[in-house]
Amino acid sequence: MIFEKLPYVPLAQEIINSSLSKSKKVTQKKIRRANKLTRKKISSIKKLDAVSSYITSILSSIYNSYSTLLEIDDFHRELIDVLIDLKEMEKHLIRINKARKVIKYILKLYTKEIKTSKSEKDVSLKFKQGLARIISVVRRTEKTIVYFRNSKMKLSRLPSIDVGIPTAVIAGPPNVGKSSLVNAISSAKSEVATYPFTTKRILVGHVSHNEIKIQVIDTPGLLDRPLFQRNKAELQAILALKHLAKLIVFVFDPSYGSYYTPEEQLRILKEIKSSFNTPMLYVINKIDIASPDKLEKIKNELNALDITYIETSITNGKNIEELKNKIVHYLINLSRQLRNSEVKV
Numbered sequence: 001m002i003f004e005k006l007p008y009v010p011l012a013q014e015i016i017n018s019s020l021s022k023s024k025k026v027t028q029k030k031i032r033r034a035n036k037l038t039r040k041k042i043s044s045i046k047k048l049d050a051v052s053s054y055i056t057s058i059l060s061s062i063y064n065s066y067s068t069l070l071e072i073d074d075f076h077r078e079l080i081d082v083l084i085d086l087k088e089m090e091k092h093l094i095r096i097n098k099a100r101k102v103i104k105y106i107l108k109l110y111t112k113e114i115k116t117s118k119s120e121k122d123v124s125l126k127f128k129q130g131l132a133r134i135i136s137v138v139r140r141t142e143k144t145i146v147y148f149r150n151s152k153m154k155l156s157r158l159p160s161i162d163v164g165i166p167t168a169v170i171a172g173p174p175n176v177g178k179s180s181l182v183n184a185i186s187s188a189k190s191e192v193a194t195y196p197f198t199t200k201r202i203l204v205g206h207v208s209h210n211e212i213k214i215q216v217i218d219t220p221g222l223l224d225r226p227l228f229q230r231n232k233a234e235l236q237a238i239l240a241l242k243h244l245a246k247l248i249v250f251v252f253d254p255s256y257g258s259y260y261t262p263e264e265q266l267r268i269l270k271e272i273k274s275s276f277n278t279p280m281l282y283v284i285n286k287i288d289i290a291s292p293d294k295l296e297k298i299k300n301e302l303n304a305l306d307i308t309y310i311e312t313s314i315t316n317g318k319n320i321e322e323l324k325n326k327i328v329h330y331l332i333n334l335s336r337q338l339r340n341s342e343v344k345v
């Protein structure tokens, strides 16, 4: 996955320290030719070059790897935008590029200055000036370095999602049992807890059937509110629904202790239905601890909308295998249809 390859970015001071220790490895002893002044010039230029090369190699690896993110597919690009703000990233890429160019320029300038120095003292002076200027560029770029350091941490936690394989996205209000369901039907190991907002980012699990692999995506819980009010966790769920879902599995919680009323849960469903034109499967979960009153409200509304649903309990396994089969067969049929239509074209 592309995010795993993003470079680890050290702190500005660590970059400076490591570059200085690289320069210390350059010794005059290896330079056998010529007189003392020439030897000093050669070693000073080599040291400056070692510092500059080390720093520019780090800046270049940041620049090159993050530049490729600008050409990524729509899902991942929007996801990056939610997590690290694409405009901000482009601004920092320009700064990184400028910093490496300035360092290369300083190296060139001071290499010339050292070469034309008339005394050893002059060589030392020019070397120190060049070094100080290179280091000051790194210090001035500190905010940008920290931005990429943090971005690496935020992006490398993202799951490896293949936008090309058949995908079901499990969605619904917080705490209804989405993660429990994804864990029960796929290879995912999503965190499950008794409180809402446990899942803060999308996670992926796989199911294999007759050598066809499908993806099941777990998403953070959604609240009943418009898009512009959604937080980063919810926006990740929306992006998965928008770009990845070939099938949306919407989960209800009719239990006595549900965090949201049937009315609230139904409003969230309506919001999803009106936002996406994707086929949906409806799951009423926690049937083992359902409040008859809440269950009836949800069922009545779904019946009125002419929606069929499946009642499940992850705790006692009720209808879980059936639900898994429905999801798998729907996606497999869909991918067969797509393959056939590709062949016909």
Ligand SMILES: Nc1nc2c(ncn2[C@@H]2O[C@H](COP(=O)(O)OP(=O)(O)OP(=O)(O)O)[C@@H](O)[C@H]2O)c(=O)[nH]1
Pocket (backbone or CB within 6 Å): 173, 174, 175, 176, 177, 178, 179, 180, 181, 191, 192, 193, 194, 195, 196, 197, 198, 199, 200, 219, 220, 221, 222, 285, 286, 287, 288, 289, 312, 313, 314, 315, 316
């Ligand atoms: N009794 C019962 N408890 C369930 C069932 N499914 C899930 N739970 C419990 O409900 C709680 C929430 O489950 P999660 O799977 O974390 O729910 P979620 O929808 O992923 O929650 P968020 O990530 O916070 O949105 C956990 O304590 C689960 O053990 C079920 O069918 N029956």
Ligand SMILES: [Mg+2]
Pocket (backbone or CB within 6 Å): 178, 179, 180, 190, 191, 192, 198, 199, 218, 219, 220, 221
């Ligand atoms: Mg969860």
